[in-house]
Amino acid sequence: MTLNRKIDLNFTFEQCAVQTVQSIPTIHNEESFEFGCLQLSIEFELKDYESLVDAPIFVRPKYLSLLGIISFLVSELFTVFKTAPFSTASADILLDELKVGQQNRLIIDDVDLTDNLNEFLDNLEKLKEHEKSLFFSLLDRWRKARYMEEESDKRFLYEDEATLSYFHVLELLGDVYSKVLLMKANDLIKDFSNAFNSSILSLHVNALESENNAKSKLLAGILIKDISVTSKILFFLKHFKLYDNRIAFWIRNLVEARNSVAHGRRVHYEKAIFPVKPFFPLISNNLYPLEFLRILTAKAISSHIGISLYSKEWNEIKDCLIDDEFVTKVFLQEKFKDKEDLNKDEERIVFGGVNYHLLANKLKPESSIGFYKFYLDTEAENEIFLASNAEALDQGGRNK
Structure with a gap:
């Protein structure tokens, strides 16, 4: 080679x-x-x-x-x-x-x-033999996703498929740690059942155990089915201390993208999505470029086998992630600050966060009018602000 x-x-x-x-x-x-x-x-x-x-x-x-x-x-x-x-x-x-x-x-x-x-x-x-088998499966899925990413770099051929392959890495790891997740869930259910039966129902010690088992089984049947692929992925990210609100928002977005690719959806649009592509995309609104997803999955693989590889790249990527629409709505309701007074979380909202949520229809346009009035007055010549909000400003101008 x-x-x-x-x-x-x-x-x-x-x-x-x-x-x-x-x-x-x-x-x-x-x-x-x-x-x-x-x-x-x-x-x-x-x-x-x-x-x-x-x-x-x-x-x-x-x-x-x-x-x-x-x-x-x-x-x-x-x-x-x-x-x-x-x-x-x-x-x-x-x-x-x-x-x-x-x-x-x-x-x-x-x-x-x-x-x-x-x-x-x-x-x-x-690693044990079965653990090595999983590890090489993760590496192969990651390498295939990277191949499709590079093939799509200029021609946009396999962006949907590359996203799905990278997601498979997270899904595989989620399944591995789902056993721990289920054990923790069952322990919490048993603790609750015991506390309820003894403190609220004041059951006698002889009846307590059988009633605990009955209620635990009943609650588990109701609650365990709510453990989704999102829950499994977020659980192992918490396990490796890779979790925060911005990561959770990204994972939920990824699950939606994965469902669009894996299960199929209507892909015809009246207007082309820029940059124009050779096929209608299954994922209509990518939150981040594929490079971000490549680094996230690489860091997850590294954490799984206990090595520090990709830590530097992950820290750089993590600083670019935006908060969800709920945090953004709170920011839009508060008094706006000059750029020099913004903390890192607020900077991510001002420089791109509001733009994304507007285009994704997570925010009503009228909720951001004050935001753009303030920052266009104070950042009118700031190329970074204009570039990171160009799409929303352009869409607003056309809808005016």
């Missing part, structure tokens, strides 16, 4: 090895590359009755898992589409040499990130 920037990556994992090399052998000579290329070596075992031509059948699962690891580590997409032809020549010798002579190393654009690599590999080694 040829590289388009300076990446020096070396590690071994189970029966696999990855090494950055400057050239690869061809039929007549060796071909060199400006930034080198990644060489992947995978050890496998053949039975006496099996042929070497069957090698890709045995290698492919580990190969795809390696591509997921590499893409996740260097935050760059690697696929089978830009890979040199499969070769079995001296693979066993190369693998033995790497295991003995090479140390783990990850250097990207002269920045040494070997500690991140070691942390990743150490935590990966600690």
